[in-house]
Amino acid sequence: MLKLLEQAVELPPAVLEHQRTSYLDLRNAERHTPGPYAGRTLLYRASEPAPHTVRDERYERTDESLGWDAYCADLTVSPLPGHHLALLDPPVVDTLAELLRRDLPPASPGFSPLPPHHGAAS
Numbered sequence: 001m002l003k004l005l006e007q008a009v010e011l012p013p014a015v016l017e018h019q020r021t022s023y024l025d026l027r028n029a030e031r032h033t034p035g036p037y038a039g040r041t042l043l044y045r046a047s048e049p050a051p052h053t054v055r056d057e058r059y060e061r062t063d064e065s066l067g068w069d070a071y072c073a074d075l076t077v078s079p080l081p082g083h084h085l086a087l088l089d090p091p092v093v094d095t096l097a098e099l100l101r102r103d104l105p106p107a108s109p110g111f112s113p114l115p116p117h118h119g120a121a122s
Helices: 002-008 013-031 084-088 092-104
Strands: 037-046 071-081
Touching: 002 013, 013 037, 037 084, 037 092
Parallel strands: 037 071
Antiparallel strands: none
């Protein structure tokens, strides 16, 4: 399918790969049944629908929590200006960074969110 798409339209390979992985992620999410979660949960939610996307009523939610309040006992929803795709670029990503700084504790000294790189030359 990707080969046909690559031949039919001129899109950068990264865009095609993003579309492929987004499709696979959506299929996986549809098969998943979430369970209750009692811990603190932060939802940073785009406040506007994304333009230029296929509308699908299964995902067109208007409730503030997007349904996560049914599973998350300690849910905080923070709306962000803009749409889903705008979250990656300024100024919305700057707003998201400020909210993360506000809502998450500073990392402990020496903490790295990434595992150590094995095989690196010393």
